[in-house]
């Protein structure tokens with residue numbers, strides 16, 4: 001995969017602080033070292049302390065669902081880390097049930113969906 005450092009920086013600068021926190025905690029194991037360093041620098045710039053990052057991480061380790069690679073699963077509806085999963089029907093065109101699949105939900109979607 002080719003990476004464009006400019007694009008990466010731009011992406012980080014535009015991201016929500018919570019999104020960045022998720023990336024250096026829940027999704028940390030799947031990140032490249034340069035990406036991690038850039039995000040941690042951005043978080044420091046925004047005034048997020050190492051302690052806050054550690055808190056976010058501890059919370060995530062307790063709540064999030066992790067895959068065998070140590071990377072948290074993503075919500076089926078957004079890109080936050082998943083905290084709950086449920087079986088549901090994979091649907092064709094939203095109404096014809098095709099096969100059952102596992103859906104994962106973040107903290108927000110696990111409360112609003114179903």
Ligand SMILES: [Zn+2]
Pocket residue numbers: 075076077078079080105106107108109
């Ligand atoms: Zn979600």
